[in-house]
Amino acid sequence: MPAKTLLLALLLAGTAQAAAPAYDFFICANINRNYVIGSKITTLNGVYQRTDAGEWRHIGYNDTGITAVAFDPRNHNVSYTTAMNGLWRTLDGGQHWRMCNSWDMTEGRDVAVDPNAPDHVYVALTDGVAVSTDRGQTLVRRENGLPARGKYTQAIKVDRTRAGRVLAACEIGIYLTEDGAQNWRQVLPTKETVNDVQQSPHDPKLWLAITQSAGAWISRDGGVTWSNLPGVPADRALYNVTFDVTNPQRFAIGSWAKGVLTSEDGGKTWQTRNAGLPEGHCVWRVGVDPAGRLYASVVKETLYVSDDFGRTWKKDALEGSLVNSFLILPRAAK
């Protein structure tokens, strides 16, 4: 490469780096120790946003069981949460909320907004999948191709490259729709629940999935075919998987029994990163913030944070918390 071209390339790379998108970082947390339905809630639970000052700011309503949050990419004042009651929506940044579902849907497990059709919202339910095409005002079940039994859906993710392309992590495998949930087909069969599925922020063809009893899986063709990641143990349940927006080679997995597992070579090798975490691990979820810091939510403990991708850990805030999900997404104009 000629020197001038190299210089230009470096300059462009620098420009691109400087223009890298800013991200917002959210968690859904239960901060009530020993909470039982009907008992006294003494703390603020639900969605928190990490501020630029590094503090956790509570937004929305106080609910111990919010499992996931999703935002309209056009306007972050429009957001959706899944919780025990089902699906909630706000149109005004959390001032007012509406429970979108009726009695025939409950215990939302996950929610996703289609970035290419942002009025379309997909909800993972205990007994299948529901879809809204009007920003949550109405919800309908779209389960053609899902099994009559075995459609418990733990996680649902929309492919950001194409409207209506969605992967659902279900009791007996991963299901894919390419027509907005009109039709589903199984792309990975499993015996027990697929607990998480995630799309790489760097390569939209790259997906990771983790399971209850079949280890971790990787897809390099947009979730159509899957291969097992041999370096990840399959003898105990894995709870979630995450990418690092600052480094395409870095993945992390959270597990109650195994603690934190990381890979820094795109999933070829995996390391256990539990030194400095409480004995017994009891990791509920892991997440990576926009600066590449790795977080681990440890049950009945607190949120732990690592500046070196799990080699060392220190306590973060939210004593007694249980983080049900981490969400990182490009900052919106509103």
Place this chain on the structure above:
Amino acid sequence: MKMILACLALATAFSTPAAAQPSFTGPVPTPPADTRADTLRRAYLARVNEVIDTTLAAVAPGQPLSREQLLAKLVRHQDAAQVSQRVLELLREPQSGDMFWMFPWTAIAYLGRDQLSPAARAAIREAWRTYFPLRGDTENHWAMYYSSLYLMAELYPDEPGETWFNGKSSAENLAEARGYLIHWLDLSTTIGQGEFNPTHYIGEYAIPMLYLAAWAKDPAMRQRGQMKLDWLMADLAASTLHGVLLGPNARTDDTSVIEHWNGLVSYFSWTMFGNTPPPANYGGWGVYFALAAENYQLPEVIRRIAVDRAGDYVQRDLKRSRQRWRYSDVAMAPICKTSYRRRDYAVGSYQGGLADPIQTHVWDVTWAVPDPRGVHNTMFSVHPLSSDQVMQTYFTELPDAMIDGLASAGKPSYDVPDKLLGCSPFEQVFQDLDTVIALYDIPAGTRFPHINGFFSRDLVNVTEDPSGWIFARGGNTYLAYRPLAGYEWQQRLGYRHLPSTGGGYKWERVDQGDKLLYSPHRQNGTIVQAASASEFKSFADFQAAINALPLTFQLSPTPAVKMTTLRGRRVAFTYGQAPVVDGAPLDYTRWKLFEGPHLNAEKGSRQLTITHDRLTRVLDFNTLTITDQVNE
């Protein structure tokens, strides 16, 4: 288990002695000999008023009113200004309690609608906008949630979504609540009651149904409330022995499973039938029923089923398991219940398998006692299942944490090897009259690969016979227990609740004098045969009769029993196969919703016929009609 919190709260409320002795410390009540309607009604209202009186008697001068006390004052139309002020104080605090918050505040809103100050009423209304209650994950949660929401939407009609916590208008909330309540009634009147025959959770159903019966503006919903309350009380009447609820139970707890009387359900037996003492502090929740109980009239036919048992009878009922989200071929499994009631004892069971993930009690023999308080008058065995996957079948949780957290969530025995509570997919049960055969085939690798048999401290003459039978006497009942595999005796420790300041529940294990028959064999079985002492000249004669019964069994390759029962029936039961009685296989698919001398309903019918002697009441949910008939 939330009930325990309520009990503790009310224990404080009742700490000041009432003016009159409350029935929970008084003698065992006797149903009145005079059964004229006005006498029975007076007796019913006296019991109801006792609860209100006791609640009011516990009001301490200068101390803030509890929620229950202010409700009692509203019932009596006392001190409206003080009550209004207290409502404002209570609502200034952050609210919590979910559906357990909703129904008390519904009661306050209705009882106070013509008594509370405008400010207090406005504060209640505002709370329904600002507080987000969880809908919960059980049928009892939803019964409370939707009954409350229905009534509040009727109380505040035509209001927009911005005025409700869930952003839905009054009309939307009313329609949603109505839709669910009708759906739930459809389920329970066609394929069976979920959370059937609970020792505590009956309150979570009976109270919301009473509130609908009392306060619903729509006469159809009012009728549904009353009819469902009749249905619940009829089921209770037929499932009790002298007021004490019998097994099986979809949900009970570590105390009630061995002391059947000790549950909120005995408050309902006391209130409705007057034939057993109420539990301490009226089970904690009695006041929530009492405050509207004058709006309910127990049908005489139901009362008679509870208190007037002419002879022995068999009742078969179809119930329903809790909703299964995954790891099951069916969303709700049928529970085929068999009950045999006699004067001295009762035997009850369902066919085994999973009903509720934690608190089910599958089968037992329960003998009658003069005063059931503190008596462990029951015998049974269980496989102490503890399973991540079973928990995940019913809950939306990830594995590991669920079991870990159960102890602090009020279920201390779930992962304890000597537990007596719970059902198992590896237990199959067959009952014919007063014979029960429970077979176990527990896969290798199962946590707790053994079975526990419960031997009460209240048994006498416990005798290990060389034949392999263990004989005992409980009250006027002779019992024979045959373990099919080797065993050893262990001291069985009970659970005593401790105060907890840090949230959650705390317990200690205490020796209550009971014994555990611990049998560490995966392929296993129990046979229990009961009989009245009056049927034999002596205990020795009973033993001889049992020893003379033809009996063969095997444990491997599959547990199986062939025997002739004390009643002369030839029964054969092999694990995994239909039981056979006198050559005919038992067909559980033919189980009716109710079948017996007192309760009858076809599957899918939405219609229950309640009969006692000359009295008949038909509850027809198809037409929302109640039909009474008296035969000359």
